[in-house]
Amino acid sequence: MAPTDKKDQKVSLHTVERLSVYRRKLEELSADEVEYIHSHQLAALVGVTPAQLRRDLASFGSYGNIARGYGVKQMSRTISQIIGTDSMQNVGLVGVGDLGRALLSYRGFEERGFHIAAAFDVDPDKVGRVFAGRRCYSLDKLETALVDLQIRILVLAARPEGLQEIVDRGVAAGIRSFLNFVPKTLTVPEGCFVEHIDISAKLEKLSFLSRQQNDRTEVAE
Amino acid sequence: MAPTDKKDQKVSLHTVERLSVYRRKLEELSADEVEYIHSHQLAALVGVTPAQLRRDLASFGSYGNIARGYGVKQMSRTISQIIGTDSMQNVGLVGVGDLGRALLSYRGFEERGFHIAAAFDVDPDKVGRVFAGRRCYSLDKLETALVDLQIRILVLAARPEGLQEIVDRGVAAGIRSFLNFVPKTLTVPEGCFVEHIDISAKLEKLSFLSRQQNDRTEVAE
């Protein structure tokens, strides 16, 4: 019997990134009581070509009704299943500084299926205190808390010093995914993933784009 | 005659994103007093192939010394010029909430050439107060402050409601680049750029990756 679903699942990472976008829009549509939507409509809403949207959906076995389009609720649910957010999952946070506290108080993660279940810090002033309803643990408790709370993803918002060591401990405790806000390159073994959010790099990209634009117009005129 | 520099500058966005990574590592190396580095060394440090690194550097006219490699300081400077961060540039911040305050208090932006010169909020309790050394303005002052302070980039960390209107006003005031933390699709005219940072989407990507991994091992065993 088939261990995998109906279709062979070769879903590229580019597609997965877009699936997140689609799903966010589908949630909005669902809230607006839209039941069905056509590929060209959704594509226009999220800024991709209709062909690409259909291709993305076809990469797992999606079945859109030809006349009415795709079922909004069903597609949203299917994407959640692909991504793995059909049930809430716990994540851990390392570093309860300015950024860490902002993340803790943010409601948006829950809406998307992620619950920050535990926070860790080295600062004795912070350990034991409660931030946005969650207690801050000492780093000593890292391994036990990760296991007890079944945490699968670790968000890194601490100082760069000693961060690699924390990652290594996380890996040893079974964590395979890290979301890293710290501008520092981390190394993880095969089969583990570090997703880096570099805000400065995004600013640099914007800086390049508008400068590019400038150069073009200067040349053009 | 040549309207552009020595080389034809067709620098792709993928390349630009990597240039940011290279430059960050080059700064570290420079601090460690490394003067020259070979493509395969830097490539290994940042996790790309040597060929890709050389290709990226070649996309603008880079001249590495064959025997010693690339000059660390010079390459870093050149990348800054490409990106446009060779001189400090002002950015504005809309929304001084939890996230906005974290951004305001973050020192890392200055190190990479960006200065948050002004913050704006609608909350009367916040307007007029000073956060991390910068005064919070009323939104009424948006246009004048953007122009007076020569702000080129606007960072969006407000509530979704009314955000499009603020973007429109920014565009009208000459802003072409927006860094958007708000989970809401924005529309801008041709020639303007919105860079979206969706933390939940990054978590979803990680969720997918580790689930993918799970599926694989299940099938394999």
Next chain:
DNA sequence: TGAGTGCTGTGATTAAATTCACTGTGTAAG
């Protein structure tokens, strides 16, 4: 009921990004 419409799913094609692989060159060692 049958022609017309407009959609999905997908093979074929094009475009883009990455990697391969080699050429020419500077360096150092003998």
Next chain:
DNA sequence: CTTACACAGTGAATTTAATCACAGCACTCA
């Protein structure tokens, strides 16, 4: 001086991503 070596730069090949374009179907309406 000569030889051996290692690397930068780059055309060519390969891989990957995006787009085109059309077959076939479900629905509408005369």
